Amino acid sequence: MAGRAWRVGRLAYSYRLEASLPQRDPQYQRPVLDHHLGVGDERVVHEVQLGRRHEPSPGIAFERWDPSFLHGCGTLTEPLLKRCDIELGHVSSAPAGTQGRRGGGVATLEGVLDRRLLIVTGKGGTGRSALAASLAIRAAREGRRVLAVAMADPHGLAGHLRTGGLGALPVEPHPGLSVVAIEPAAALDEYLRLRLKVPRLGVMTRAFRVLADTVPGIRDTVVIGKLLWEATRPEWDLVVADAPPTGQIMSFLRAPSTIEGLVPASRVQDQAAWMRRMLSDSEVAAVVVAATPEDLPVTEALETIAALTEERLVAVAAVVANRVLPDLLLDRARLDREPPGPRHDAALLHLEVATRQRDRLGELGADQSFPLLFGIRTPGEVASRLADYWSLS
Amino acid sequence: MTGVVLVVGSGGVGKTTLSAAIAADIARNGRRVLVLTVDPARSLARALGIHLGNTPSAVPGFPRLDAAMIDASESWEGLVRTHADPATAQRLVANRFFRAVADRFPSGQAYAAAEEMTRHADSDQWDAVVVDTPPSGGGIDVLASPRRIRGLVGGRALRWLTGPAIPGRRALYTVTARPALRLADTVLGGPLLEDVAEFLMDLRVTYDGISKRSRHVESRFKTAATVLVTTADPGPMRETARFFSELPEWASRPRAVVFNRALPAEWWRAGGNGGDLLDANLERWGAEAHRQTEARAELAARYGMIPLVVPWMAEAPTTPAGLADLAGATERLDLKSLGLD
Numbered sequence: 001m002a003g004r005a006w007r008v009g010r011l012a013y014s015y016r017l018e019a020s021l022p023q024r025d026p027q028y029q030r031p032v033l034d035h036h037l038g039v040g041d042e043r044v045v046h047e048v049q050l051g052r053r054h055e056p057s058p059g060i061a062f063e064r065w066d067p068s069f070l071h072g073c074g075t076l077t078e079p080l081l082k083r084c085d086i087e088l089g090h091v092s093s094a095p096a097g098t099q100g101r102r103g104g105g106v107a108t109l110e111g112v113l114d115r116r117l118l119i120v121t122g123k124g125g126t127g128r129s130a131l132a133a134s135l136a137i138r139a140a141r142e143g144r145r146v147l148a149v150a151m152a153d154p155h156g157l158a159g160h161l162r163t164g165g166l167g168a169l170p171v172e173p174h175p176g177l178s179v180v181a182i183e184p185a186a187a188l189d190e191y192l193r194l195r196l197k198v199p200r201l202g203v204m205t206r207a208f209r210v211l212a213d214t215v216p217g218i219r220d221t222v223v224i225g226k227l228l229w230e231a232t233r234p235e236w237d238l239v240v241a242d243a244p245p246t247g248q249i250m251s252f253l254r255a256p257s258t259i260e261g262l263v264p265a266s267r268v269q270d271q272a273a274w275m276r277r278m279l280s281d282s283e284v285a286a287v288v289v290a291a292t293p294e295d296l297p298v299t300e301a302l303e304t305i306a307a308l309t310e311e312r313l314v315a316v317a318a319v320v321a322n323r324v325l326p327d328l329l330l331d332r333a334r335l336d337r338e339p340p341g342p343r344h345d346a347a348l349l350h351l352e353v354a355t356r357q358r359d360r361l362g363e364l365g366a367d368q369s370f371p372l373l374f375g376i377r378t379p380g381e382v383a384s385r386l387a388d389y390w391s392l393s
Numbered sequence: 394m395t396g397v398v399l400v401v402g403s404g405g406v407g408k409t410t411l412s413a414a415i416a417a418d419i420a421r422n423g424r425r426v427l428v429l430t431v432d433p434a435r436s437l438a439r440a441l442g443i444h445l446g447n448t449p450s451a452v453p454g455f456p457r458l459d460a461a462m463i464d465a466s467e468s469w470e471g472l473v474r475t476h477a478d479p480a481t482a483q484r485l486v487a488n489r490f491f492r493a494v495a496d497r498f499p500s501g502q503a504y505a506a507a508e509e510m511t512r513h514a515d516s517d518q519w520d521a522v523v524v525d526t527p528p529s530g531g532g533i534d535v536l537a538s539p540r541r542i543r544g545l546v547g548g549r550a551l552r553w554l555t556g557p558a559i560p561g562r563r564a565l566y567t568v569t570a571r572p573a574l575r576l577a578d579t580v581l582g583g584p585l586l587e588d589v590a591e592f593l594m595d596l597r598v599t600y601d602g603i604s605k606r607s608r609h610v611e612s613r614f615k616t617a618a619t620v621l622v623t624t625a626d627p628g629p630m631r632e633t634a635r636f637f638s639e640l641p642e643w644a645s646r647p648r649a650v651v652f653n654r655a656l657p658a659e660w661w662r663a664g665g666n667g668g669d670l671l672d673a674n675l676e677r678w679g680a681e682a683h684r685q686t687e688a689r690a691e692l693a694a695r696y697g698m699i700p701l702v703v704p705w706m707a708e709a710p711t712t713p714a715g716l717a718d719l720a721g722a723t724e725r726l727d728l729k730s731l732g733l734d
Contacts, residue, residue, distance in 0.1 A: 123404070123405060124403065124404015124405045125403065125404045125405010125406060125626075125628070125629075126405060129628070155628075155631055156628060159627055159631075196580055198576070198580060199576075203572060203576070204576055204577065204580075207574065207576075207577050207586055208577075210586070210589065210590070210593075211577075211585070211586055211589055213545070214490055214493075214494065214589045214592065214593060215490060215493055215585075215589065217493065245404060262489075262585075263581050263582055263583065263585055264581075264582035264583045265582050266579075266580060266581050266582025266583070267580055267582075268580060268581050268582065269582060292405075295708075295709075297405070328670070328674060329670065330670055330671070330674075338671060341663075342657065342659060342660045342663040342664070342675055342679075343663075343664065343671040343672065343674075343675050344671075345657070345660075346660055346671075346674055346675040346678040346679070347671050347674050347675070349656075349678070349705065349707070350674055350678065352707035353705075353707045355707070356707050356708050374677040374678065374680045374681045375677070375679075375680025375681045375683060375684045376684070377684055377687070378627075379627040382627075
């Protein structure tokens with residue numbers, strides 16, 4: 001690249017570019033910016049460099065973040081670089097989230113983060129992985145040493161945290177943020193070796209596989225155990241789990257007490273009892289329940305919260321709503337005067353969806369809302385955007 | 394012969410609604426149709442406004458449309474009672490591990506769905522059976538379940554414990570397994586592993602029957618029409634790629650790819666330069682429309698299939714008639730286009 005390409009290795013601390021384009025809608029400033037500037041999207045950034053797209057307006061702010069998030073800014077032009085140099089160190093403030101419905105003081109970000117383990121769940125398609133990743137990013141930004149764990153399918157977390165393939169060995173895409181996937185076989189092996197302190201591992205491993213294939217509670221217990229053991233390790237201040245969807249999470253959370261009841265007094269039972277106690281201690285572990293403001297995701301979220309509370313399995317740290325539309329601040333009379341066409345249709349869809357969403361949000365009573373990010377293409381960008389919005393208060 | 398439509402795709406893309414919509418449209422066009430769901434959220438029940446059970450029931454006020462929700466435990470009990478002698482079947486059903494296998498074994502629920510689909514399709518009571526697949530595994534779990542189930546009842550794990558022959562109730566454990574059993578007893582505080590072995594031995598009695606049956610289920614998949622549902626989001630797009638790569642092993646190519654929550658492509662850069670509220674709003678939605686256009690072009694380029702488009706709606710239809718309208722408005726979602734007429 002000609003002369004002054006901004007390479008990742010150039011900066012000890014990395015800064016993510018943000019430009020303040022003329023502000024039309026404060027809440028949606030950032031997504032609109034992405035759309036204009038294409039932060040995080042190589043193709044579009046390249047176009048910026050060639051001067052084909054919008055020139056960023058004055059007033060560029062920077063936010064300290066991860067080198068890997070610089071991919072999209074890898075080829076910034078010299079005028080921009082100069083601005084970078086001038087503005088280095090300016091940390092942009094997080095945009096205000098929408099109001100929590102449960103009133104102030106129910107959940108603060110500090111309060112949510114101040115435990116060892118956060119398990120993020122929600123109905124399929126509500127953005128669980130993105131929210132788990134964003135929470136991990138945010139906690140790391142706040143100076144905590146974080147381990148993000150993919151409990152089942154690792155692809156979501158891998159995409160959102162830009163780690164590439166994830167396995168049983170942690171990778172560290174950013175200082176202070178490590179990521180790992182639970183592989184059931186490796187977790188079972190660790191359980192036998194380190195927790196049960198079983199001698200003659202080879203033979204026992206075979207036997208336990210037979211057991212785990214037949215008694216699913218064993219496998220679930222091993223997975224929950226793995227989370228809890230990581231949570232007690234001094235290497236991490238916080239473990240964030242990208243958990244299975246609400247339909248499956250209860251059987252994981254119930255597994256330790258199920259096993260405790262199934263086997264007689266033994267090392268296995270002692271371990272299961274320890275897990276049950278750790279899970280139910282709200283200073284150790286809690287669940288973050290996510291929903292999009294639609295009928296079924298909200299219903300599932302409320303059912304899950306009710307079951308968790310009733311069975312006292314694990315505390316609920318926060319209820320979050322994802323993909324929420326902002327108020328359009330447009331009355332129907334104005335819309336009716338608008339001639340037919342895309343301007344009218346887009347506004348009508350927005351109003352209708354937003355109206356339905358408001359009803360569902362009322363039922364959910366979320367502590368925090370996250371916006372629908374219009375037009376953002378890469379999972380990594382979604383997670384880092386959402387991380388800005390964690391501002392429970 | 395009854396046509397089978399398998400609706401697959403990532404969680405949250407609208408599979409359940411589309412399954413019900415496809416079924417309602419088929420019924421409205423004069424055919425008898427059954428829609429089956431395995432969704433634990435009972436979401437199809439809500440969409441159809443009825444309470445569902447394992448036995449198909451008529452959707453009120455909508456002729457020729459029946460619906461059922463699969464109860465995995467019930468399906469498994471039926472399977473075991475069909476394929477084992479009464480004494481063994483009773484012992485299996487009463488076993489404490491039985492429910493765990495049916496409900497919680499990763500393939501237990503998926504296989505129950507496959508089994509119910511086959512049973513109803515074989516009964517010839519309907520012209521078509523539409524299956525809404527469970528969210529985990531995006532539908533691949535259902536297709537792969539017959540093979541996995543043969544692995545379970547075939548006792549691959551058990552053989553290591555008991556040797557190759559089907560043993561009697563009091564097993565002669567193999568020489569390699571015996572020390573492990575003793576050790577396991579110490580760790581587990583009792584003969585849990587032996588209980589499991591006995592359960593698996595009973596289950597193996599059903600092997601011949603279930604094995605034969607599961608191959609018949611597999612043959613049903615080969616002739617089924619699969620409909621793949623996706624959105625522009627990364628998760629569903631990833632599942633779509635996975636589906637296209639893994640599907641040939643189990644079934645024919647998808648007959649249709651449905652792109653749900655679609656926005657008009659012309660919204661991209663349709664905005665004026667007025668800079669007012671409506672322009673700003675159109676610009677946001679236009680950015681999303683553009684992302685969708687790229688995702689759709691990617692689908693078309695990679696898989697050679699033009700996605701069918703279902704528009705973004707403020708709320709999914711909540712009546713059978715509304716559901717039928719939805720599928721009716723989408724081209725090529727009828728039985729004939731799906732190759733089942």
